[in-house]
Amino acid sequence: MKKKYVLVIVLAMFLVGASSFVQTFNLAKSIARGKEAYAANCQNCHMADGKGLPGAFPPLAKSNYLTKSTGELITYVLKGQTGEITVNGTVYNAVMPAQDYLTDEQIADIYNYVRNSWGNKSTVAITTAMVSKKRTELSK
Numbered sequence: 429m430k431k432k433y434v435l436v437i438v439l440a441m442f443l444v445g446a447s448s449f450v451q452t453f454n455l456a457k458s459i460a461r462g463k464e465a466y467a468a469n470c471q472n473c474h475m476a477d478g479k480g481l482p483g484a485f486p487p488l489a490k491s492n493y494l495t496k497s498t499g500e501l502i503t504y505v506l507k508g509q510t511g512e513i514t515v516n517g518t519v520y521n522a523v524m525p526a527q528d529y530l531t532d533e534q535i536a537d538i539y540n541y542v543r544n545s546w547g548n549k550s551t552v553a554i555t556t557a558m559v560s561k562k563r564t565e566l567s568k
């Protein structure tokens with residue numbers, strides 16, 4: 429084979445490899461997947477409109493808790509949440525069970541949906557890498 433062809437093939441292989449690295453995270457797709465995962469795993473308590481149930485389940489719609497660090501938000505799902513908390517001025521003291529059986533992708537998708545629904549807006553995506561990192565930290 430001519431040297432020139434070998435060079436072209438090597439270059440082509442490099443480009444294919446490099447393009448799989450720079451595959452960008454698609455927030456719109458994550459939000460769409462998150463809507464379904466939310467319906468299956470969160471909606472029973474936090475409701476389809478994200479408003480929760482007064483006195484029992486706190487809202488996610490415009491919740492002041494969504495301004496907390498992404499690490500904290502991820503921890504609520506992996507570890508559950510109990511004890512007194514004040515969400516949008518109302519005190520709750522109930523139990524949210526841990527759902528650590530959800531995959532990193534499901535948790536990231538759910539929060540991308542939650543953070544972009546019912547008046548919430550966040551263009552900064554939660555990625556599977558963030559969830560995976562937190563899961564490792566919590567398991568130590």
Ligand code: HEC
Nearest residue numbers: 469470473486487491493509510511513520521522523524
């Ligand atoms: C069985 C009912 C239940 C389910 C299912 C549930 N939660 Fe919760 N969640 C609660 C309760 C109750 C609290 C408040 C706990 C407390 O009083 O400390 C809470 C608190 C929260 C909070 C912090 C407060 C707020 O309202 O912003 C977030 C964020 C949250 N849940 C997200 C989720 C997500 C995401 C899912 C799905 C993966 C989910 N929850 C599933 C019951 C539930």
